[in-house]
Amino acid sequence: MQSGAIRPLNNMLPRNLFNAEHEAFRETVRKFYAKEVVPNIEKYEQQQHVDRELWNKAGAMGLLCATMPEAYGGSGVDRLYSMILIEEQAYAMDSSTGFSLHSDIVANYINNFGSEAQKHYWLTRMASGETVTAIAMTEPGTGSDLQAVRTTAVLEGDDYIINGCKIFITNGYLCDMAIVVCKTGDSEKGSANLSLIIVEADRVGFSKGKPLNKIGMKGQDTCELFFDHVRVPKENLLGLEGMGFMMLMKELAWERMLVAIICQAGAEAALAHTVQYTKERKAFGKTVSSFQNTRFKLAELRTEIDFCRAYLDRCMQLQLEESLGIDAAAAAKYKISEMFSKVVDECLQLHGGYGYMLEYPIARAYLDNRANRIYAGTNEIMKELISRSL
Numbered sequence: 001m002q003s004g005a006i007r008p009l010n011n012m013l014p015r016n017l018f019n020a021e022h023e024a025f026r027e028t029v030r031k032f033y034a035k036e037v038v039p040n041i042e043k044y045e046q047q048q049h050v051d052r053e054l055w056n057k058a059g060a061m062g063l064l065c066a067t068m069p070e071a072y073g074g075s076g077v078d079r080l081y082s083m084i085l086i087e088e089q090a091y092a093m094d095s096s097t098g099f100s101l102h103s104d105i106v107a108n109y110i111n112n113f114g115s116e117a118q119k120h121y122w123l124t125r126m127a128s129g130e131t132v133t134a135i136a137m138t139e140p141g142t143g144s145d146l147q148a149v150r151t152t153a154v155l156e157g158d159d160y161i162i163n164g165c166k167i168f169i170t171n172g173y174l175c176d177m178a179i180v181v182c183k184t185g186d187s188e189k190g191s192a193n194l195s196l197i198i199v200e201a202d203r204v205g206f207s208k209g210k211p212l213n214k215i216g217m218k219g220q221d222t223c224e225l226f227f228d229h230v231r232v233p234k235e236n237l238l239g240l241e242g243m244g245f246m247m248l249m250k251e252l253a254w255e256r257m258l259v260a261i262i263c264q265a266g267a268e269a270a271l272a273h274t275v276q277y278t279k280e281r282k283a284f285g286k287t288v289s290s291f292q293n294t295r296f297k298l299a300e301l302r303t304e305i306d307f308c309r310a311y312l313d314r315c316m317q318l319q320l321e322e323s324l325g326i327d328a329a330a331a332a333k334y335k336i337s338e339m340f341s342k343v344v345d346e347c348l349q350l351h352g353g354y355g356y357m358l359e360y361p362i363a364r365a366y367l368d369n370r371a372n373r374i375y376a377g378t379n380e381i382m383k384e385l386i387s388r389s390l
Helices: 020-047 052-060 080-091 099-113 116-128 187-193 244-280 292-320 326-356 361-373 379-387
Strands: 133-136 152-156 159-170 177-183 194-200 206-208 222-233
Touching (some): 020 080, 099 116, 099 194, 099 244, 152 177, 187 194, 187 244, 194 244, 244 326, 326 379
Parallel strands (some): 133 177
Antiparallel strands (some): 152 159, 159 222
């Protein structure tokens, strides 16, 4: 049985994104996953969430909110550090840790649109791991349609009164705070009255469902959130009232890049595990890797993976230059998540019957990867976005 992290095969076209400081950070992240996460994956999957102290350990090592300004507890580094963190998570074949949503989505909303008081209070606690966060967008029946949000926040004196529910919320079960997408005005005006409001988990009327029983990504806590006349001060409004949709759109391109990054690295890990397995496994007196069909299939998969890697790294360069287009990010999310699904299916096939056994990483990858074509906007939505550029 194969277990734990595995290093990807060398790319046929060498990567040139990272410098020595990036690689030193990668080594730190790799050791963290090897020591703190990989030995506990089965435990996390059984309890359907990571241990709370894992967040504190990650914060102490500088792995949370690294791209946030130093004044707010971060390290002020570029988003390549986020890329490294996600890649190492994928190489560890881990789908339990929700660090990227916390550090690269929630933190960005607060840093980009929050007041100075909100930044100092929340970002410092997020960087240390003292506070775990979630973003509560999706509702039962709305799917990718943010304009159909029904959760309301009605201003009453100096407070908002929030009513509604959210579903499929990553980090929801452990979260100490959630940014909640609400309607703050006329419900008939679609996205024009969407607002983002910070809601602390200990507010009266804020409750959480049990972790949802998913077919994959079982170790990552995902649950429903309920808001029953939750009263929060109007100072908890993030940015301006009615500007929520604009704020969400600003960060969705990066969120889709995050999905593309984990799919790319996940495909690389799946291939590396499969190459190792086929060199060790024997059939008819020969290693599985010695059969022409195996060699050709692995060559095909490696080529597709490397082509996607070249596109993704170019997108990342544009992201660093703040010039990545919405359509290019959508294409990365769409194509690379589709590629990952193909790769993991073919790799499972090359494992034969053992590929269907959950103690093998390829089986978990097969189950875990499927959600990538759904969240951050379904791949059908990605096609719609791409088509608008034609």
